[in-house]
Amino acid sequence: MSDTYQHYVDGEWIEGAGDETFESDNPANGETLGTFHRGTPADVERAVAGADEAEAEWRAMSRIDRAEFLWDVYHELRDRHEELGEVVTKECGKEISEGKADVTEAWHMVEWAAGDARHPKGDIVPSEIPEKDAYMRRKPRGVAGCITPWNFPVAIPFWHMAVTLVEGNTVVWKPAEQTPWCGQIIAEMMVDAGIPDGVFNMVQGFGDAGAAIVEDDRVDTVLFTGSAEVGHEIAQKCAEDPGKRAACEMGGKNGVVITEKADLDIAVHAAVMSSFKTTGQRCVSSERLIVHTDVYDEFKERFIDVAEDVAVGDPLDEDTFMGPLIEEQHVEKVTKYNELARTEGVNVLVDRTELDDDEIPEGHEEGHWVGPFVYEADPDADLRCTQEEVFGPHVALLEYEGDIERAVELHNDTNYGLAGAVISEDYRQINYYRDNAEVGLAYGNLPCIGAEVQLPFGGVKKSGNGYPSAREVIEAVTERTAWTLNNDKDITMAQGLSADIKTRDE
Ligand code: UN1
Numbered sequence: 001m002s003d004t005y006q007h008y009v010d011g012e013w014i015e016g017a018g019d020e021t022f023e024s025d026n027p028a029n030g031e032t033l034g035t036f037h038r039g040t041p042a043d044v045e046r047a048v049a050g051a052d053e054a055e056a057e058w059r060a061m062s063r064i065d066r067a068e069f070l071w072d073v074y075h076e077l078r079d080r081h082e083e084l085g086e087v088v089t090k091e092c093g094k095e096i097s098e099g100k101a102d103v104t105e106a107w108h109m110v111e112w113a114a115g116d117a118r119h120p121k122g123d124i125v126p127s128e129i130p131e132k133d134a135y136m137r138r139k140p141r142g143v144a145g146c147i148t149p150w151n152f153p154v155a156i157p158f159w160h161m162a163v164t165l166v167e168g169n170t171v172v173w174k175p176a177e178q179t180p181w182c183g184q185i186i187a188e189m190m191v192d193a194g195i196p197d198g199v200f201n202m203v204q205g206f207g208d209a210g211a212a213i214v215e216d217d218r219v220d221t222v223l224f225t226g227s228a229e230v231g232h233e234i235a236q237k238c239a240e241d242p243g244k245r246a247a248c249e250m251g252g253k254n255g256v257v258i259t260e261k262a263d264l265d266i267a268v269h270a271a272v273m274s275s276f277k278t279t280g281q282r283c284v285s286s287e288r289l290i291v292h293t294d295v296y297d298e299f300k301e302r303f304i305d306v307a308e309d310v311a312v313g314d315p316l317d318e319d320t321f322m323g324p325l326i327e328e329q330h331v332e333k334v335t336k337y338n339e340l341a342r343t344e345g346v347n348v349l350v351d352r353t354e355l356d357d358d359e360i361p362e363g364h365e366e367g368h369w370v371g372p373f374v375y376e377a378d379p380d381a382d383l384r385c386t387q388e389e390v391f392g393p394h395v396a397l398l399e400y401e402g403d404i405e406r407a408v409e410l411h412n413d414t415n416y417g418l419a420g421a422v423i424s425e426d427y428r429q430i431n432y433y434r435d436n437a438e439v440g441l442a443y444g445n446l447p448c449i450g451a452e453v454q455l456p457f458g459g460v461k462k463s464g465n466g467y468p469s470a471r472e473v474i475e476a477v478t479e480r481t482a483w484t485l486n487n488d489k490d491i492t493m494a495q496g497l498s499a500d501i502k503t504r505d506e
Pocket residue numbers: 105151152281282283284285449450451452
């Protein structure tokens with residue numbers, strides 16, 4: 001048995017065709033968590049072939065029987081909550097309550113998908129002709145390629161795969177290269193649950209393996225959650241093949257509107273959570289706080305106070321609010337954006353890009369640390385720092401004057417449209433925001449993070465074209481058949497169309 005973790009392909013653990021390996025490192029202290037074989041396009045080819053082969057038998061089973069495999073996974077996720085929460089925290093650096101919440105979110109998704117198998121399904125549709133029964137049927141699309149990110153390394157794989165499997169598709173999954181250990185554990189759970197050979201396949205690796213999934217003709221659906229850059233490439237590639245569908249959920253430059261009618265306790269609490277939870281590394285994190293001039297000074301003072309003191313540190317320590325960034329390259333990216341903001345002439349209010357030595361917990365010198373970076377900018381200026389997604393604790397305060405219409409105009413002044421929030425005690429302002437904010441997920445008097453699995457999750461504009469959660473995944477991974485059955489011996493057509501056959505002799 002090699003101590004390098006393998007791929008799971010067509011019912012077998014394999015080393016794969018390549019000879020490269022890669023490591024998973026704990027972003028808080030640099031410790032190596034495991035070594036993994038790096039998947040190649042040839043490994044993906046084998047996995048897709050297995051998935052394609054297994055499809056006929058899997059789709060022939062009932063949804064209820066397919067769901068039974070997932071109930072085993074559900075119980076394992078629950079039973080191993082504490083342990084897996086720690087694994088998530090160690091591998092992706094999220095503080096421990098978030099690590100555990102990731103696992104909880106995963107079993108919620110499995111519960112939704114497997115529970116849904118026993119729920120009534122489909123639409124009975126009226127027909128103009130009383131003798132006709134019309135209704136909707138759904139069929140699995142076939143092989144689904146799932147490409148998932150590192151920031152929700154257990155939850156998002158189940159967003160993609162739980163419904164997809166219950167609906168009768170087979171899966172080829174590539175976990176993020178930053179969180180292969182979580183990938184390994186999920187694959188082991190699928191194997192333990194006895195999922196038939198070929199139905200679930202996992203290839204560890206990087207973008208080349210992901211691209212091989214997207215490019216394979218036998219892959220019918222690609223589910224992707226990650227950066228806009230990669231997501232748009234995938235959507236474009238899939239569009240070249242008329243039979244292929246891509247459902248992509250990508251990033252955001254999300255805003256929180258704080259009006260003159262806001263309760264500032266709620267505003268500060270929601271803004272801090274929106275901007276700094278997960279160290280700003282959620283696709284729903286907020287990097288723009290749009291604050292009314294009447295409450296601006298007070299909000300600014302209170303927000304700065306927290307940003308200066310918010311606890312950055314060991315994510316396994318329950319007193320930590322922000323863990324490290326995922327990797328050194330990401331520290332470089334966030335640092336560059338913080339510098340860019342200065343170059344663009346903004347007024348920097350808090351700069352904890354480089355933490356003081358005494359802030360870095362002992363034994364964590366190799367961690368990828370950054371703290372909050374807060375600045376104020378002119379909301380009308382055309383700045384890259386307030387337009388481009390940083391994916392870190394980099395946040396702009398944008399002061400506005402005027403009414404809620406003006407606030408929402410600023411809020412919508414971005415190419416993205418994933419999540420957003422409004423903080424106000426005035427229901428008219430809240431409703432205006434609800435109806436006019438260009439986002440897929442919107443919140444009133446809450447942070448703009450924390451969607452539950454039974455809600456559709458996804459954005460508009462540059463943020464996505466797919467909703468990889470609960471019922472909405474069904475749309476992505478199935479085809480509908482509009483089925484009509486005639487109960488009469490005669491054929492009668494709707495719309496007054498004649499069913500008479502006329503011949504030359506008449
Ligand atoms: C993400 O931001 O990448 O709504 C996913 C939330 C989580 C999922 C976020 N349930 O914040």
